[in-house]
Amino acid sequence: MELMLDTANLEEIKKGLEIYPINGVTSNPSIIKAEGKIDFFNHMHQIRSLIGEERSLHVQVVAHDAEHIIAEAERILKILGSNTFIKIPVTEEGLKAIKILASRQVNITATAIYTTMQGILAMLAGARYLAVYYNRMLNIDIDAAKVIRELSSLLWANSTNCQILAASFKNLSEITTSYANGASCCTVPYALLQTGLHMPSITKAVHDFSENWEKIYGNRTLLDF
Known part of the structure; x- marks a missing residue:
């Protein structure tokens, strides 16, 4: 079971790594847009420096035809390293590129998956991760949990x-449902991940524990005994 951060924001990645059990970082053109007109490969290098070599980095191509998808993948690997995961949308041209790159032992994250058939084709073509777009599927009346299952x-x-690799979440229920239905990994925006620990009931429980302790021992901690 894995958890990834779906962001390209360096501060979010730094904070996320300090607190959460993060296995990798995923990105796409929409996520990059949120960071403004950055020096793309320099920014990706900074992310790699933050997460280290033991965590995975997923970088998406922007070309649409197989020839240029493969060319972009080769450039990504040359600049960022052979352990980088190449994100490729599962279209006809994307699937063609996935087959060729997978035969070269390139790590592929097949993305923009909405249907079980897309996932099957990407799996058979040699993808390592199947990025299923949970909330976007719900928005067009596709049973996302069923597809994952x-x-x-x-x-x-x-x-x-x-x-x-379940992605595209709007609430915590979608994340937990993805895991419960068989997703071995979820990639989650930092802000949404935070909401899992920032609940009034959690805050109250911690407050009650502290209050009851202080009634017995005052301001002393376990280090004072």
Whole structure:
């Protein structure tokens, strides 16, 4: 089971790494846009420096035809390292590129997956991660949990090293439902991840513990005994 940060913001990544059990960082053109007109590869290098080599970095191509997708993937790998995961949307041209790159042992994150069939094709083509767009699927009346469940059962049945990477979340319930239905990884915006710990009930429980302790021992802590 893995957790990734879906952001390219350096401060969010720094804070996230300090607090949460982060396994990697995912990005896409929309996430990059939020950072403004940055020096793209320099920014990606900074992210790699923050997360280290033990965590995964997922970088998306922007080309649409297989030839240029492969060319962009090669440039990404040359600049950022061969352990970088190349994110490729599962279209006909994308699938063609996934097959070729996977045959070269390139790590592929197949993205923009809305259907079980897309996931099956990407898995068979050699993708390592299947990025399923949870909330976007719900918005067009696709049963996202069902798709994850179906893909998960197929992955187990075929003993593949491919994993389901659920993405595109708007609330915590979508994240927990993804995990519960078989997603081995979720990539989550930092702000949404924070809400999992910032609840009034948690704050009250901690306050009550402190209040009851102080009634017995005052301001002393366990270090004072």
